[in-house]
Amino acid sequence: MNVTLNNIEVMMFYIMVAAYFLSAAISWLTLVVKKEWLEHLATGMAFIGLVGNTVAIVVRTIISQRPPLSNGYEFILTFCWGIVAIYLFAQLRYKVRNLANFVMPIPFLLLVFIIMTMGPDERVAAAIPPALKSYWLTFHVLTAMLSYGAFAISFGLGLMYLIKAKKEEKFGVESVDKGWTSRFPASQVLDELSYKIIGFAFPMLTLCIITGAIWANYAWGTYWSWDPKETWSLITWIIYAAYLHARLMYGWKGKRAAWLGVIGFIAVLFTFFGVNYFLPGLHSYA
Amino acid sequence: MSRQTESIMDKVWNIFSSMKTGLVLLGVIAVVSGIGTLIPQEALDPGGAKSVNSLWKMLGFTHLYSTSWFRLILGLLSINLLVCSIQRFNGIYRKTFKPQPPQSASSIPSKIQTRISGNDKKLREAVSEVLKHKGYQLKINEQEGRWSFIAQKHKWGNWGSLITHIAFIVLVVGALVGSMTGFKGFFMAGEGETLPIQQIKVSKGNVAENFYVKINSAEDRVLANGERDNWYTDLSILESGQEVARQTISVNHPFSYQGVTFYQSSFAQGGKFTVNVNGQKVPFILQNKGGNYFQAPGTDLYFILAAVKADPKAPIVLYQVYQGNSSQPLAMGQMNLGEVNKINDTVSLTFDGLSSFTGLQVKKDPGVNLVWLGCALLMIGLVLSFYWRPHTISGILEMQEESYLHMGAIRGKLAVGTQEEFNQIVADIKKRLASDSVRS
Numbered sequence A: 001m002n003v004t005l006n007n008i009e010v011m012m013f014y015i016m017v018a019a020y021f022l023s024a025a026i027s028w029l030t031l032v033v034k035k036e037w038l039e040h041l042a043t044g045m046a047f048i049g050l051v052g053n054t055v056a057i058v059v060r061t062i063i064s065q066r067p068p069l070s071n072g073y074e075f076i077l078t079f080c081w082g083i084v085a086i087y088l089f090a091q092l093r094y095k096v097r098n099l100a101n102f103v104m105p106i107p108f109l110l111l112v113f114i115i116m117t118m119g120p121d122e123r124v125a126a127a128i129p130p131a132l133k134s135y136w137l138t139f140h141v142l143t144a145m146l147s148y149g150a151f152a153i154s155f156g157l158g159l160m161y162l163i164k165a166k167k168e169e170k171f172g173v174e175s176v177d178k179g180w181t182s183r184f185p186a187s188q189v190l191d192e193l194s195y196k197i198i199g200f201a202f203p204m205l206t207l208c209i210i211t212g213a214i215w216a217n218y219a220w221g222t223y224w225s226w227d228p229k230e231t232w233s234l235i236t237w238i239i240y241a242a243y244l245h246a247r248l249m250y251g252w253k254g255k256r257a258a259w260l261g262v263i264g265f266i267a268v269l270f271t272f273f274g275v276n277y278f279l280p281g282l283h284s285y286a
Numbered sequence B: 001m002s003r004q005t006e007s008i009m010d011k012v013w014n015i016f017s018s019m020k021t022g023l024v025l026l027g028v029i030a031v032v033s034g035i036g037t038l039i040p041q042e043a044l045d046p047g048g049a050k051s052v053n054s055l056w057k058m059l060g061f062t063h064l065y066s067t068s069w070f071r072l073i074l075g076l077l078s079i080n081l082l083v084c085s086i087q088r089f090n091g092i093y094r095k096t097f098k099p100q101p102p103q104s105a106s107s108i109p110s111k112i113q114t115r116i117s118g119n120d121k122k123l124r125e126a127v128s129e130v131l132k133h134k135g136y137q138l139k140i141n142e143q144e145g146r147w148s149f150i151a152q153k154h155k156w157g158n159w160g161s162l163i164t165h166i167a168f169i170v171l172v173v174g175a176l177v178g179s180m181t182g183f184k185g186f187f188m189a190g191e192g193e194t195l196p197i198q199q200i201k202v203s204k205g206n207v208a209e210n211f212y213v214k215i216n217s218a219e220d221r222v223l224a225n226g227e228r229d230n231w232y233t234d235l236s237i238l239e240s241g242q243e244v245a246r247q248t249i250s251v252n253h254p255f256s257y258q259g260v261t262f263y264q265s266s267f268a269q270g271g272k273f274t275v276n277v278n279g280q281k282v283p284f285i286l287q288n289k290g291g292n293y294f295q296a297p298g299t300d301l302y303f304i305l306a307a308v309k310a311d312p313k314a315p316i317v318l319y320q321v322y323q324g325n326s327s328q329p330l331a332m333g334q335m336n337l338g339e340v341n342k343i344n345d346t347v348s349l350t351f352d353g354l355s356s357f358t359g360l361q362v363k364k365d366p367g368v369n370l371v372w373l374g375c376a377l378l379m380i381g382l383v384l385s386f387y388w389r390p391h392t393i394s395g396i397l398e399m400q401e402e403s404y405l406h407m408g409a410i411r412g413k414l415a416v417g418t419q420e421e422f423n424q425i426v427a428d429i430k431k432r433l434a435s436d437s438v439r440s
C-alpha cells in the first residue's frame, strides 16, 4: 500500500510543479495578451496545484502517521500550501489583478529548489527523534506556514506597489495607465491590502515564535537559546514590527514601508534557507 | 536653573516618548542580533568562539546576547515603550470609555463624511437602529435644536497596541529575572542512584535547594516498528530521606518540584556489576563508553565500561581496569551475563546485567512565568490590534425645517475598508428612510 501511496505523492508533486509554473507563466502572458479568460486560467492552475499540494500532504501524513512537518521537504510542501491557499483567498476576496505574477513564481521556485537540492533519501518520511513528538511543534509549524504564506503575498503586493507608485509618480495618480501595469490596482489599494495581510500574519508569526519557545522549554528547559534560526525569526519579527510603525510615521508611509515589507519576506526566506545552509546552528530539524 | 533642568528632563522625556527612537533601537537590536549569528557564540559553539579575534571577544561579541550593553539596549527600548505607554494611556482611556458626541460639525471626521437630509425623528431612529444592528454602541447628546452621537464598535481594539507594548516590557523583565536568578545544570545517573541536587554540574547560577533525587528506573522504549518511542525516567524527590514526590518523565514531558524542573535530555546504556575484594562484595553500575568509573574499595583499581552489546537475552560487556594514574589499562575483558573474571589475586568482577543511565537537564527559572505572562499579553494585544479593529462613527443632526445629518467615520488605519463599511451604513440608513416614507 505504501508503494501506491508513494507513487501518488510523487505524481502530485509533479502536478504541483507543472500547475504552479503554468499559473505564473500565464499570469505574465496576460500582461501582453490582456484577456480575461487567461487570468481565470492562471487562477485555475493555481487551484489545481493547490489540490495536488493538499493530496500530497494528506498522503504524506498517512504514510508517516504524523503531521508532515519534520524535514525540509515536508516543510516546503506545507510552505507552498500556505502561500497558494492564502494567495487564492486574497485573489477571490479582493480580486487583485496580476498578483499571481509576483506570488506564484515563489511556490514554483521552492519546488525547483527541492528538485535541485534534495535527493530521494532527503524526501522520505523518516523516523523522528522523541523531541519532535509534540503538539506544540505541530502548532509551531502550522502558524509558520500561515504567516510565511501570508508574508509571501505581502511581498508580491509590495513589489507591485513599488512599481505602480513609480508610474503614478511619473504620470500622476489620475492619469490612465496604458502600460503593462495598467491592470494593477491603484497604489493606495495595494498598500492597504498589504497592510491588512501583514496584520493577519504578524500575530501568526508571533504565535509561531511563542509556540516554538513553549516547545523548546518542554523539550530542553530553555525557551530561548539565541540559536541562529531563532535569532533570524526574531529579526524577521522586528522588520515587520518596523513596517507596522513605519506606516504610522510621517514620511515613511508608502515607499519605505513597502520596502520593509519586501525585505521582511527576504528575511523569512533567509530564516528558512539561509540559516540552514550558511550558518551553523542547533535548529537542525527544518 | 530649575527651568534649565526641566528642559533637559523634557528633552530626555521627548526622546524616550518618540516612536523614531523606538524604531532606531529596534533596528539596532536587529542588526546586532544578526551579527551574533555570524560570530560563533560561546553558548552554542565554544570551540569556534575561542578562535575569534580578541578585540571582538573583549567587546563581548562571543557572548553577545548576555553582554551588559545588549541588555542596556533592551532596557532602553523597554523605557521607551513605558514612556510611550504612559503618554498614550489617558488618550486611549478617554477614547474608549469617555467618548464625546461632537459639539459642532467641524469636529466630525472630514475625510469620510456624508450628509443625509430628512425628517429629524426618522433620521434619528434610522441612524440608531442601523448602527446598533451593525454592533455599534451609541452615546447620544441632546441639546436644543441639536442631536449628536458617537458610535463605537470593537472599542477594546483601542487597547491593542498599548497592551502589546506593555507585554514586551514584561517579556524583557521576565528574561532578565531568569538570567540573573535561578540555575541551569545537568546530571547523568544510573538506575538506583540517589544524588543530592547540590551535586549536579551547574552551567549557570547556584543551587540553593538541598533535596535528593533518586533514579528509580530509566528506559529506552522502542515501538513495535523499530522507531524510538521515547526515553523514560522514573524519579523520586527525597527530603531528609523521605520520598516527597515521584514522577515518570520523558522528552517533552518534564516534571517540576519547588520550581526546579527536570527535563529528560539523553540516555545511555550501562551495566550492573559486583566487585569482590577479599570476600567483601560491593555492587555498582557503570555507564557505557567510559561515561563514569568505579574505584574498588580499599584498592587503587578503577573500572570502566568500554562497550555494551545491549541484547536483553544475551548481553555482553567489554570492561577495562586501570591502576592508579596509569593511562594504560591493567586488564580488560569481555563478559557474558553472570560471568566472573578474576582481576588479580584478591579482586574479581561479576557482570550482573544491563542497566540504564539517564541524562537530565535541571533548571530553575523564576522569570519563566513572567515570560509566559508576557507572551499571553502579547497575543491579547495583537489580536485586539489586528483582529478587533475599532470603528468610530460620529454625527450631528441640526433640527430645522428640513433637518440634515452630518455624519463621518474616523479613518483609522484602513481607509478603504472604513470607507466601505461607512458606505454600507449610509446605504442602510437611506434604505430605511425610504421604506419608512413608503409606509407612512
Ligand code: HEM
Pocket (backbone or CB within 6 Å): A241, A244, A245, A248, B016, B017, B018, B019, B020, B021, B022, B023, B026, B077, B080, B081, B084, B160, B161, B164, B165, B168, B382, B385, B386, B413
Ligand atoms: C518590540 C517592539 C514593539 C512592538 C512589538 C510593537 C507593536 C505594535 C503594534 C502591533 C502596534 C499596532 C500597529 C497597528 O495597529 O498597525 C503598535 C502601534 C504603535 N506603536 Fe508599537 N511596538 C513596538 C515598539 C514601539 C516603540 C518603541 C514605540 C515608541 C516609543 C511604539 C509606538 C507605537 C505607537 C505610537 C503606535 C500607534 C498606535 C496607534 O496609532 O494605534 N512601538 N505597536
